[in-house]
Amino acid sequence: MTEAPFGLPLHRLLPLDGMSAVLLGGYHGTWVPATEATQLTLDSASLGAGVLAALPADRCGLTETARVLRYLALQSAGQCGPCLNGLPRIAAAFTTLANPGPQGSTRTDVARWAGLVEGRGACHHPDGTVRLVRSALTTFAAELDAHASGFCTAPDRTPLLPVPQET
Ligand code: SF4
Structure with missing residues (x-):
């Protein structure tokens, strides 16, 4: 600190x-x-x-974001629709985006689902998660294009951002 x-x-x-x-x-x-x-x-x-x-610069922002989104998707009691359905779906789709290869409509799906969950929870957990998603889609747009073409520009895919180990 x-x-x-x-x-x-x-x-x-x-x-x-x-x-x-x-x-x-x-x-x-x-x-x-x-x-x-x-x-x-x-x-x-x-x-x-x-x-x-x-x-x-040698790390993949999409891979890091995907790991954080999975963590965030698991951090709710699933009492509201956005957390029960939306965040797990977005997190899973983002894992697809993080892996180089064919991605179909996943990129546009994630952007659309982000709009669907925003403002729909009883608290702001979905909104904060969507903020992270949207910024990743813009900041790592070039990396998204690379992944869609089947390669990743980051040579080191070792996890960087800390998330608790899943039990
Ligand atoms: S929106 Fe908030 S209150 Fe509702 S399930 Fe998600 S974390 Fe829980």
């Missing part, structure tokens, strides 16, 4: 050399390209839970 003053340039807090993207605000936050993050200060960034994570 680090205390930092508002107004501090993000790159002074989080070294961005060799990074491809930054996750602002934790798992209910947003991915932004590292080139965009270098322009941000702490007060201009939407920091949500106050958690920042940088993605090295």
Whole structure:
């Protein structure tokens, strides 16, 4: 944990050399390209839970997002439709996007399902999850194209972002 003053340039807090993207605000936050993050200060960034994570250029943002989405989809009692049906479906589809190969309509399906769950839960868990999904679809658009063509540009697919082990 680090205390930092508002107004501090993000790159002074989080070294961005060799990074491809930054996750602002934790798992209910947003991915932004590292080139965009270098322009941000702490007060201009939407920091949500106050958690920042940088993605090295040799890691796959889609793979990381898919793992986090599976974790988020499992973090509810499934009492509302978006968590019972929507988030597990989105998480499973995102795993398809994270694996290079034919993806059919999965990309547009994920975007459409994100719109269907937004604002429909009794709390904001689905909304935060959808925020992460949408930012991944835009920030990693080039990687999505690569995966759809059957290859991944990230040589290291070792898990990076921490999620609890499933029991
Ligand atoms: S929307 Fe909130 S309250 Fe409803 S099931 Fe999901 S986490 Fe639980």
